[in-house]
Amino acid sequence: MPEIEDPTTTLVRLLDKNVRVVKEDGSLASVHVSPEWYDRELLKDYDGQVTVGLDRSEDQKLGFSATSRRRFGNSRINIWVIDKPGSLVGRDLRNKLREEVNRVIREKRMKPNETNYNFLGVGQPTETHKAYQAGSASELAPGDAEWTELTDVECEKLWYSEDNRFSHSTSVNLNYALLLFRFKVDPDEKVVKKIVLKFEGYGTALAGNGVTIKVWNFASSAWQNAQAGTGGEDEPITIALTSFLTDFIDEEGYVYLLARTTNASNGATPAVIYCDYSECGVTVEGITYVDVISYRDEDEVRVKPFLWRTEFLVKTWLFENVTVM
Secondary structure, three states: OOOOOOHHHHHHHHHHHHOOOEOOOOOEOOEEEEEOOOOOOHHHOOOEEEEEEEEEEEEEEEOOOOOEEEEEEEEEEEEEEEOOOOOOOHHHHHHHHHHHHHHHHHHOOOOOOEEEEEOOOOOOOOOOOEEEEEEEOOOOOOOOOOOEEOOHHHHHOOOOOOOOOEEEEEOOOOOEEEEEEEEEOOOOHHHEEEEEEEEEEEEEOOOOOOEEEEEEEOOOOEEEEEEEEOOOOOEEEEEEEOOOHHHHOOOOOEEEEEEEEOOOOOOOOOEEEEEEEEEEEEEEOOOOEEEEEEEEEOOEOOOOOOEEEEEEEEEEEEEEEOOOO
16 A cells, blocks of 8 residues: 655656646746745746645544544645746736636645646756657667657657657567656656556557557566557547556556557568657546635735745645555
């Protein structure tokens, strides 16, 4: 059974992965999300800061045995912005951040412990997610030298599910067209309770259409949990993992997904794999509900630059079973 993740850690990830504020020039504001507290030095390099901290927690037993319990938590979420030249007016940026924090919590209130990792914004300089292509008669291991990393332009075709597909083909006899996706996940492997890997696309070959996907097992050094599609147009194919999850996440937090044409080239007709989108969804053992109780502005305008601050009070809960010794 996975360990329980600290609610503050879950909330920091929830906001860090989902808060997006667009500035007047169309660029995204740089927002640093962290546990408490405010760091004035940090705001020299960021447009804003969001901090999360525990206010209090209560434990409630469910039933007479008290082995099933629910933890109620109240957490503080603070937004911090200062006036900076060449940026949004501090108060305006704070107001945008306030609305964005509200939006994220409302939309994710029933699944704050779920995070989807995809290739949006990813390119070769990114040291998180990576995508590779190859043609081979066998299913290459993640570290094989035959893999070639996708270029920035090629990676852009994986950013959204919108029919702008990346494709890779091979005309070598008995070779499959392969794609490799490396996802960098944030949670400690010990708190992960579910992993769902998704591939959206299709494959073609003379022997028939279809794509087969597999996930890499680090414990056995093998591709496992095969799932396949048979269509000649985009279809989602998923692998859901709920047990032995530490075998599928390495010590650096990487998860690998392989996708290949189900059938190989015959040397005359190529095997072609098309990918529109891919993602890795991770669910952790922890809070399963969050919502806003209240919020208020706590600006500090007696000093310059002005400090624009909003404090949210949010409620969370999680359920757990306590083993009786």
